[in-house]
Amino acid sequence: MSEAFHILVVDDDRRIRALLDTYLVTNGYRVTTAANAAEARERMRGVVFDLIVLDVMMPGESGVSFAESLRSARHDVPILMLSARAESADRIKGLAAGSDDYLVKPFEPEELLLRVRNLLRRNGPTAPAIKEAQFGDCIFDMQKGELWRGGEIVRLTGREKELLRHLVQAGGKPVSRAALRGSGQDEAARAVDVQINRLRQKIETDPANPSLLQTVRGEGYVLFLENAE
Template sequence: MAPRIKIVEDEEKIARVLQLELEYEGYEVSIDYDGLHAWENIQEETFDLYILDVMLPGLSGMELLRRIRREKQTEPVLMLTARDATVDKVTGLDQGADDYMTKPFDMEELLARIRVLLRRGGAAAGQEEALTFGALTLNVPRREAFRGEDLLDLTPREFDLLHCFLEHPNHVLSREQLLDQVWGFAYAGETNVVDVYVRYLRQKMDKPYEAAYIRTVRGVGYVLKEPVS
Protein backbone atom coordinates (compact mmCIF):
# COMPACT_ATOMS: atom_id res chain seq x y z
CA MET A 1 0.00 0.00 0.00
CA ALA A 2 1.32 3.44 -0.94
CA PRO A 3 2.27 5.72 1.97
CA ARG A 4 -0.41 8.33 2.71
CA ILE A 5 0.76 11.94 3.01
CA LYS A 6 -1.32 14.82 4.38
CA ILE A 7 -0.41 18.25 3.00
CA VAL A 8 -1.75 21.29 4.86
CA GLU A 9 -0.86 24.35 2.78
CA ASP A 10 -3.00 27.44 2.16
CA GLU A 11 -1.17 28.44 -1.03
CA GLU A 12 -3.11 26.37 -3.57
CA LYS A 13 -0.44 26.50 -6.28
CA ILE A 14 2.22 25.15 -3.91
CA ALA A 15 -0.16 22.48 -2.60
CA ARG A 16 -1.05 21.41 -6.14
CA VAL A 17 2.60 21.17 -7.24
CA LEU A 18 3.40 19.10 -4.14
CA GLN A 19 0.44 16.83 -4.83
CA LEU A 20 1.43 16.22 -8.47
CA GLU A 21 5.07 15.52 -7.60
CA LEU A 22 4.23 13.20 -4.71
CA GLU A 23 1.58 11.30 -6.67
CA TYR A 24 4.09 10.89 -9.51
CA GLU A 25 6.43 9.31 -6.95
CA GLY A 26 3.70 6.86 -5.99
CA TYR A 27 2.37 8.41 -2.79
CA GLU A 28 -1.29 8.85 -1.90
CA VAL A 29 -1.90 12.53 -1.14
CA SER A 30 -4.61 14.41 0.76
CA ILE A 31 -4.70 18.24 0.85
CA ASP A 32 -6.25 20.71 3.25
CA TYR A 33 -5.98 24.48 2.89
CA ASP A 34 -6.75 25.53 6.47
CA GLY A 35 -5.77 24.21 9.88
CA LEU A 36 -9.24 23.62 11.32
CA HIS A 37 -10.42 21.47 8.43
CA ALA A 38 -7.11 19.61 8.47
CA TRP A 39 -7.48 18.80 12.17
CA GLU A 40 -10.96 17.37 11.59
CA ASN A 41 -9.60 15.08 8.87
CA ILE A 42 -6.52 14.09 10.87
CA GLN A 43 -8.75 12.87 13.70
CA GLU A 44 -10.78 10.72 11.30
CA GLU A 45 -8.07 9.32 9.02
CA THR A 46 -4.57 7.90 9.35
CA PHE A 47 -1.52 9.17 7.50
CA ASP A 48 2.10 8.08 7.25
CA LEU A 49 3.56 11.61 7.08
CA TYR A 50 2.38 15.20 7.51
CA ILE A 51 3.61 18.27 5.61
CA LEU A 52 2.45 21.36 7.49
CA ASP A 53 2.85 25.00 6.52
CA VAL A 54 3.63 27.15 9.56
CA MET A 55 1.30 30.01 8.58
CA LEU A 56 -2.24 28.69 8.12
CA PRO A 57 -5.76 30.11 8.55
CA GLY A 58 -7.90 28.58 11.27
CA LEU A 59 -5.16 26.76 13.16
CA SER A 60 -1.47 27.47 12.64
CA GLY A 61 0.90 24.72 11.60
CA MET A 62 2.49 24.87 15.06
CA GLU A 63 -0.88 24.32 16.74
CA LEU A 64 -1.62 21.41 14.42
CA LEU A 65 1.75 19.92 15.31
CA ARG A 66 1.05 20.31 19.04
CA ARG A 67 -2.33 18.59 18.66
CA ILE A 68 -0.86 15.73 16.63
CA ARG A 69 1.80 15.09 19.26
CA ARG A 70 -0.67 15.58 22.14
CA GLU A 71 -2.74 12.74 20.67
CA LYS A 72 0.39 10.56 20.84
CA GLN A 73 0.63 10.35 17.06
CA THR A 74 4.25 9.57 16.19
CA GLU A 75 4.09 9.85 12.40
CA PRO A 76 6.80 12.09 10.90
CA VAL A 77 6.02 15.80 10.49
CA LEU A 78 7.83 18.09 8.06
CA MET A 79 7.22 21.81 8.54
CA LEU A 80 7.23 24.40 5.73
CA THR A 81 7.97 28.03 6.46
CA ALA A 82 8.15 31.06 4.19
CA ARG A 83 10.47 32.74 6.67
CA ASP A 84 14.06 31.67 7.25
CA ALA A 85 13.49 32.35 10.94
CA THR A 86 15.43 30.39 13.51
CA VAL A 87 12.65 30.82 16.06
CA ASP A 88 10.17 28.98 13.78
CA LYS A 89 12.60 26.12 13.29
CA VAL A 90 13.53 25.80 16.95
CA THR A 91 9.89 26.00 18.05
CA GLY A 92 8.84 23.37 15.55
CA LEU A 93 11.64 20.98 16.48
CA ASP A 94 10.95 21.45 20.19
CA GLN A 95 7.25 20.68 19.63
CA GLY A 96 8.14 17.40 17.94
CA ALA A 97 8.61 18.21 14.25
CA ASP A 98 11.02 15.86 12.50
CA ASP A 99 12.28 18.23 9.82
CA TYR A 100 11.62 21.60 8.18
CA MET A 101 12.15 23.35 4.87
CA THR A 102 12.10 27.02 3.97
CA LYS A 103 10.16 28.20 0.92
CA PRO A 104 11.05 28.33 -1.88
CA PHE A 105 12.47 24.80 -1.69
CA ASP A 106 14.11 22.41 -4.12
CA MET A 107 11.66 19.62 -4.98
CA GLU A 108 14.33 16.92 -5.23
CA GLU A 109 15.62 17.80 -1.78
CA LEU A 110 12.09 17.74 -0.38
CA LEU A 111 11.45 14.30 -1.90
CA ALA A 112 14.73 13.02 -0.46
CA ARG A 113 13.79 14.24 3.02
CA ILE A 114 10.36 12.66 2.72
CA ARG A 115 11.96 9.31 1.86
CA VAL A 116 14.22 9.55 4.90
CA LEU A 117 11.33 10.45 7.21
CA LEU A 118 9.16 7.61 5.90
CA ARG A 119 11.98 5.12 6.42
CA ARG A 120 12.38 6.33 9.99
CA GLY A 121 8.62 6.19 10.55
CA GLY A 122 8.46 2.65 9.23
CA ALA A 123 11.30 1.58 11.49
CA ALA A 124 9.58 3.16 14.50
CA ALA A 125 6.32 1.40 13.67
CA GLY A 126 8.11 -1.93 13.69
CA GLN A 127 9.63 -1.47 17.11
CA GLU A 128 8.50 -3.25 20.22
CA GLU A 129 5.98 -1.32 22.27
CA ALA A 130 8.38 -1.00 25.20
CA LEU A 131 12.11 -0.39 25.48
CA THR A 132 13.69 -1.16 28.84
CA PHE A 133 17.10 -0.67 30.37
CA GLY A 134 17.56 -1.12 34.09
CA ALA A 135 14.83 0.89 35.82
CA LEU A 136 14.06 2.84 32.65
CA THR A 137 11.05 1.94 30.51
CA LEU A 138 9.84 3.64 27.36
CA ASN A 139 6.34 2.97 26.05
CA VAL A 140 6.96 4.00 22.45
CA PRO A 141 3.40 4.15 21.03
CA ARG A 142 2.15 6.12 24.04
CA ARG A 143 5.34 8.21 24.22
CA GLU A 144 5.61 7.67 27.97
CA ALA A 145 8.85 7.28 29.91
CA PHE A 146 9.26 5.78 33.38
CA ARG A 147 12.04 5.44 35.90
CA GLY A 148 10.83 2.64 38.11
CA GLU A 149 7.19 3.48 38.83
CA ASP A 150 7.69 7.21 38.26
CA LEU A 151 6.32 8.77 35.08
CA LEU A 152 8.86 11.24 33.70
CA ASP A 153 7.43 14.56 32.44
CA LEU A 154 9.41 14.85 29.21
CA THR A 155 9.01 17.21 26.27
CA PRO A 156 8.80 15.60 22.80
CA ARG A 157 12.45 16.37 22.15
CA GLU A 158 13.57 14.98 25.52
CA PHE A 159 11.55 11.82 24.85
CA ASP A 160 13.20 11.40 21.43
CA LEU A 161 16.62 11.88 22.97
CA LEU A 162 15.98 9.24 25.65
CA HIS A 163 14.54 6.97 22.96
CA CYS A 164 17.81 7.25 21.04
CA PHE A 165 19.86 6.40 24.14
CA LEU A 166 17.66 3.38 24.90
CA GLU A 167 18.11 2.10 21.36
CA HIS A 168 21.91 2.20 21.87
CA PRO A 169 22.60 1.33 25.54
CA ASN A 170 26.27 1.09 26.54
CA HIS A 171 27.31 2.66 23.22
CA VAL A 172 29.05 6.01 23.22
CA LEU A 173 27.11 8.40 20.98
CA SER A 174 28.79 11.50 19.61
CA ARG A 175 26.98 14.83 19.49
CA GLU A 176 26.88 14.53 15.71
CA GLN A 177 25.22 11.10 15.92
CA LEU A 178 22.63 12.41 18.37
CA LEU A 179 21.94 15.42 16.16
CA ASP A 180 21.40 13.19 13.14
CA GLN A 181 19.13 10.69 14.90
CA VAL A 182 17.13 13.06 17.12
CA TRP A 183 17.07 16.39 15.28
CA GLY A 184 17.44 15.10 11.73
CA PHE A 185 20.18 15.35 9.13
CA ALA A 186 18.96 18.77 7.97
CA TYR A 187 19.42 20.47 11.34
CA ALA A 188 21.64 23.48 10.76
CA GLY A 189 22.15 24.71 14.34
CA GLU A 190 25.03 24.27 16.73
CA THR A 191 25.91 20.87 18.22
CA ASN A 192 25.71 22.39 21.71
CA VAL A 193 21.93 21.98 21.47
CA VAL A 194 22.67 18.32 22.34
CA ASP A 195 24.40 19.39 25.57
CA VAL A 196 21.45 21.60 26.46
CA TYR A 197 18.90 18.82 26.03
CA VAL A 198 21.03 16.21 27.76
CA ARG A 199 21.11 18.60 30.71
CA TYR A 200 17.32 18.96 30.59
CA LEU A 201 16.94 15.16 30.46
CA ARG A 202 19.32 14.63 33.36
CA GLN A 203 17.39 17.12 35.47
CA LYS A 204 14.27 14.97 35.13
CA MET A 205 15.66 11.47 34.80
CA ASP A 206 18.81 11.38 36.93
CA LYS A 207 19.02 14.32 39.32
CA PRO A 208 16.01 13.34 41.54
CA TYR A 209 17.53 9.88 42.08
CA GLU A 210 20.68 8.62 43.74
CA ALA A 211 22.29 7.22 40.60
CA ALA A 212 22.70 8.58 37.07
CA TYR A 213 22.23 6.71 33.81
CA ILE A 214 23.64 9.26 31.36
CA ARG A 215 27.38 9.74 31.52
CA THR A 216 29.61 12.18 29.68
CA VAL A 217 32.48 10.85 27.62
CA ARG A 218 34.80 13.83 27.41
CA GLY A 219 35.69 14.91 23.91
CA VAL A 220 33.24 12.47 22.35
CA GLY A 221 29.64 12.59 23.59
CA TYR A 222 27.41 10.61 25.94
CA VAL A 223 26.59 7.05 26.90
CA LEU A 224 23.65 5.40 28.69
CA LYS A 225 24.97 2.96 31.30
CA GLU A 226 23.63 1.16 34.35
CA PRO A 227 24.32 3.24 37.46
CA VAL A 228 27.22 2.04 39.60
CA SER A 229 25.88 0.84 42.96
Protein backbone atom coordinates (compact mmCIF):
# COMPACT_ATOMS: atom_id res chain seq x y z
CA MET A 1 0.00 0.00 0.00
CA SER A 2 1.27 3.47 -0.86
CA GLU A 3 1.51 5.88 2.06
CA ALA A 4 -1.46 8.23 2.14
CA PHE A 5 -1.05 11.98 1.80
CA HIS A 6 -0.69 13.74 5.16
CA ILE A 7 -2.80 16.89 5.60
CA LEU A 8 -2.46 19.53 8.32
CA VAL A 9 -5.78 21.22 9.22
CA VAL A 10 -5.38 24.57 11.00
CA ASP A 11 -8.59 26.11 12.38
CA ASP A 12 -9.47 27.63 15.75
CA ASP A 13 -12.98 26.10 15.65
CA ARG A 14 -12.80 22.70 17.37
CA ARG A 15 -15.98 21.50 15.65
CA ILE A 16 -14.66 22.29 12.18
CA ARG A 17 -11.32 20.62 12.98
CA ALA A 18 -13.08 17.46 14.08
CA LEU A 19 -15.39 17.41 11.05
CA LEU A 20 -12.56 17.94 8.58
CA ASP A 21 -10.43 15.35 10.35
CA THR A 22 -13.17 12.68 10.15
CA TYR A 23 -14.16 13.51 6.57
CA LEU A 24 -10.63 13.55 5.17
CA VAL A 25 -9.56 10.40 7.02
CA THR A 26 -12.68 8.60 5.77
CA ASN A 27 -11.65 9.57 2.23
CA GLY A 28 -8.19 8.06 2.52
CA TYR A 29 -5.95 10.77 3.97
CA ARG A 30 -3.83 11.08 7.09
CA VAL A 31 -4.77 14.16 9.10
CA THR A 32 -3.16 16.18 11.89
CA THR A 33 -4.92 19.23 13.33
CA ALA A 34 -3.88 22.47 15.03
CA ALA A 35 -5.95 25.20 16.68
CA ASN A 36 -3.72 28.13 15.68
CA ALA A 37 -0.51 29.08 13.90
CA ALA A 38 1.69 28.37 16.93
CA GLU A 39 0.34 24.82 17.21
CA ALA A 40 0.74 24.37 13.46
CA ARG A 41 4.43 25.25 13.69
CA GLU A 42 4.83 22.72 16.49
CA ARG A 43 3.14 20.02 14.39
CA MET A 44 5.44 20.81 11.45
CA ARG A 45 8.63 20.16 13.41
CA GLY A 46 10.12 17.04 11.92
CA VAL A 47 6.98 16.25 9.90
CA VAL A 48 6.57 16.87 6.17
CA PHE A 49 2.95 17.56 5.25
CA ASP A 50 1.59 17.24 1.73
CA LEU A 51 -1.07 19.94 2.15
CA ILE A 52 -2.23 22.55 4.68
CA VAL A 53 -5.92 23.44 5.02
CA LEU A 54 -5.71 26.84 6.68
CA ASP A 55 -8.38 29.08 8.22
CA VAL A 56 -7.92 32.82 7.69
CA MET A 57 -9.51 34.20 10.85
CA MET A 58 -7.74 32.86 13.95
CA PRO A 59 -6.83 34.43 17.29
CA GLY A 60 -3.29 35.71 17.44
CA GLU A 61 -1.55 35.18 14.12
CA SER A 62 -3.97 35.09 11.19
CA GLY A 63 -3.93 32.48 8.47
CA VAL A 64 -2.74 35.08 5.98
CA SER A 65 0.23 35.99 8.17
CA PHE A 66 1.05 32.33 8.75
CA ALA A 67 0.97 31.60 5.01
CA GLU A 68 3.24 34.58 4.34
CA SER A 69 5.73 33.35 6.96
CA LEU A 70 5.81 29.88 5.40
CA ARG A 71 6.49 31.27 1.95
CA SER A 72 9.15 33.62 3.33
CA ALA A 73 10.86 30.57 4.83
CA ARG A 74 10.59 28.88 1.39
CA HIS A 75 8.11 26.23 2.48
CA ASP A 76 6.46 25.08 -0.73
CA VAL A 77 3.72 22.94 0.84
CA PRO A 78 0.38 23.54 -0.96
CA ILE A 79 -2.08 25.68 1.05
CA LEU A 80 -5.86 25.61 0.77
CA MET A 81 -7.17 28.69 2.56
CA LEU A 82 -10.62 28.73 4.20
CA SER A 83 -12.49 31.94 4.96
CA ALA A 84 -15.97 33.29 5.63
CA ARG A 85 -14.99 36.35 3.57
CA ALA A 86 -16.15 36.04 0.00
CA GLU A 87 -15.15 39.45 -1.36
CA SER A 88 -12.70 39.43 -4.25
CA ALA A 89 -10.28 41.63 -2.31
CA ASP A 90 -10.05 39.01 0.45
CA ARG A 91 -9.49 36.24 -2.07
CA ILE A 92 -6.73 38.24 -3.72
CA LYS A 93 -5.13 38.92 -0.33
CA GLY A 94 -5.15 35.22 0.53
CA LEU A 95 -3.69 34.18 -2.79
CA ALA A 96 -1.10 36.93 -2.64
CA ALA A 97 0.00 35.63 0.76
CA GLY A 98 1.00 32.38 -0.91
CA SER A 99 -2.08 30.15 -0.73
CA ASP A 100 -2.69 27.91 -3.73
CA ASP A 101 -6.48 27.94 -3.50
CA TYR A 102 -9.20 29.78 -1.59
CA LEU A 103 -12.50 28.26 -0.42
CA VAL A 104 -15.31 30.31 1.10
CA LYS A 105 -17.21 29.10 4.19
CA PRO A 106 -19.71 27.53 4.41
CA PHE A 107 -18.76 24.98 1.78
CA GLU A 108 -19.89 21.55 0.67
CA PRO A 109 -17.56 18.76 1.89
CA GLU A 110 -17.46 17.36 -1.65
CA GLU A 111 -16.10 20.66 -2.95
CA LEU A 112 -13.41 20.71 -0.28
CA LEU A 113 -12.42 17.17 -1.26
CA LEU A 114 -12.18 18.13 -4.93
CA ARG A 115 -9.99 21.14 -4.10
CA VAL A 116 -7.75 18.93 -1.96
CA ARG A 117 -7.41 16.31 -4.69
CA ASN A 118 -6.64 18.93 -7.32
CA LEU A 119 -3.89 20.48 -5.22
CA LEU A 120 -2.35 17.12 -4.36
CA ARG A 121 -2.51 15.96 -7.98
CA ARG A 122 -0.09 18.73 -8.88
CA ASN A 123 2.43 17.26 -6.42
CA GLY A 124 2.05 13.54 -7.01
CA PRO A 125 -0.39 10.67 -7.59
CA THR A 126 -3.78 10.71 -5.91
CA ALA A 127 -3.77 9.07 -2.51
CA PRO A 128 -5.56 5.74 -2.37
CA ALA A 129 -8.85 5.65 -0.51
CA ILE A 130 -8.47 2.69 1.83
CA LYS A 131 -11.73 0.90 2.56
CA GLU A 132 -10.63 -2.07 4.63
CA ALA A 133 -7.51 -3.20 6.49
CA GLN A 134 -6.54 -6.56 7.95
CA PHE A 135 -4.08 -7.14 10.80
CA GLY A 136 -3.80 -10.40 12.72
CA ASP A 137 -7.30 -11.87 13.03
CA CYS A 138 -8.83 -8.39 12.83
CA ILE A 139 -10.55 -6.59 9.95
CA PHE A 140 -11.20 -2.85 10.21
CA ASP A 141 -13.74 -1.06 8.01
CA MET A 142 -12.33 2.46 7.55
CA GLN A 143 -15.56 4.11 6.46
CA LYS A 144 -17.89 2.55 9.03
CA GLY A 145 -15.29 2.51 11.79
CA GLU A 146 -16.14 -1.14 12.52
CA LEU A 147 -13.61 -3.63 13.88
CA TRP A 148 -14.21 -7.36 13.44
CA ARG A 149 -12.12 -9.98 15.20
CA GLY A 150 -12.59 -13.68 14.57
CA GLY A 151 -15.89 -12.98 12.86
CA GLU A 152 -17.29 -10.99 15.80
CA ILE A 153 -17.65 -7.23 16.02
CA VAL A 154 -15.52 -5.46 18.63
CA ARG A 155 -16.92 -2.37 20.30
CA LEU A 156 -14.72 0.71 19.77
CA THR A 157 -14.90 4.17 21.26
CA GLY A 158 -14.82 7.15 18.90
CA ARG A 159 -11.23 7.85 19.96
CA GLU A 160 -10.18 4.27 19.22
CA LYS A 161 -11.70 4.47 15.74
CA GLU A 162 -9.75 7.69 15.14
CA LEU A 163 -6.50 6.09 16.27
CA LEU A 164 -7.00 3.04 14.07
CA ARG A 165 -7.72 5.20 11.03
CA HIS A 166 -4.50 7.17 11.55
CA LEU A 167 -2.44 4.01 12.05
CA VAL A 168 -3.92 2.23 9.03
CA GLN A 169 -3.33 5.26 6.79
CA ALA A 170 0.35 5.24 7.76
CA GLY A 171 0.71 1.98 5.83
CA GLY A 172 2.97 0.19 8.30
CA LYS A 173 5.12 3.22 9.10
CA PRO A 174 5.46 4.81 12.57
CA VAL A 175 3.04 7.58 13.54
CA SER A 176 4.15 10.15 16.12
CA ARG A 177 2.22 10.83 19.31
CA ALA A 178 1.65 14.41 18.11
CA ALA A 179 -0.06 13.15 14.95
CA LEU A 180 -2.12 10.64 16.93
CA ARG A 181 -3.57 13.41 19.05
CA GLY A 182 -5.77 14.12 16.03
CA SER A 183 -8.65 16.48 16.77
CA GLY A 184 -8.09 16.23 20.53
CA GLN A 185 -5.28 18.75 20.66
CA ASP A 186 -5.63 19.24 24.43
CA GLU A 187 -4.85 15.57 24.92
CA ALA A 188 -1.47 14.96 26.54
CA ALA A 189 1.03 12.57 25.00
CA ARG A 190 0.58 10.31 28.03
CA ALA A 191 -3.15 10.09 27.29
CA VAL A 192 -2.30 8.79 23.80
CA ASP A 193 -0.25 6.01 25.42
CA VAL A 194 -3.24 5.06 27.59
CA GLN A 195 -5.55 4.92 24.56
CA ILE A 196 -3.04 2.78 22.66
CA ASN A 197 -2.87 0.32 25.55
CA ARG A 198 -6.68 0.06 25.59
CA LEU A 199 -6.69 -0.56 21.85
CA ARG A 200 -4.11 -3.32 22.29
CA GLN A 201 -6.50 -5.06 24.67
CA LYS A 202 -8.94 -5.34 21.78
CA ILE A 203 -6.66 -6.40 18.91
CA GLU A 204 -3.69 -8.26 20.44
CA THR A 205 -3.54 -11.92 21.46
CA ASP A 206 -1.08 -10.95 24.20
CA PRO A 207 -1.50 -7.21 24.96
CA ALA A 208 1.50 -7.24 27.30
CA ASN A 209 3.69 -8.38 24.40
CA PRO A 210 2.09 -6.73 21.34
CA SER A 211 2.91 -8.05 17.89
CA LEU A 212 0.51 -5.91 15.82
CA LEU A 213 0.56 -2.46 17.45
CA GLN A 214 4.11 -1.78 18.54
CA THR A 215 5.99 1.11 20.08
CA VAL A 216 8.85 2.60 18.05
CA ARG A 217 11.20 4.38 20.42
CA GLY A 218 11.56 8.06 19.60
CA GLU A 219 9.01 7.87 16.77
CA GLY A 220 5.61 6.77 18.11
CA TYR A 221 3.53 3.73 17.19
CA VAL A 222 3.21 1.44 14.19
CA LEU A 223 0.42 -0.95 13.20
CA PHE A 224 1.61 -3.90 11.11
CA LEU A 225 -0.89 -4.61 8.34
CA GLU A 226 -1.38 -7.82 6.41
CA ASN A 227 -3.57 -6.20 3.80
CA ALA A 228 -5.19 -2.81 3.08
CA GLU A 229 -7.37 -2.02 0.10
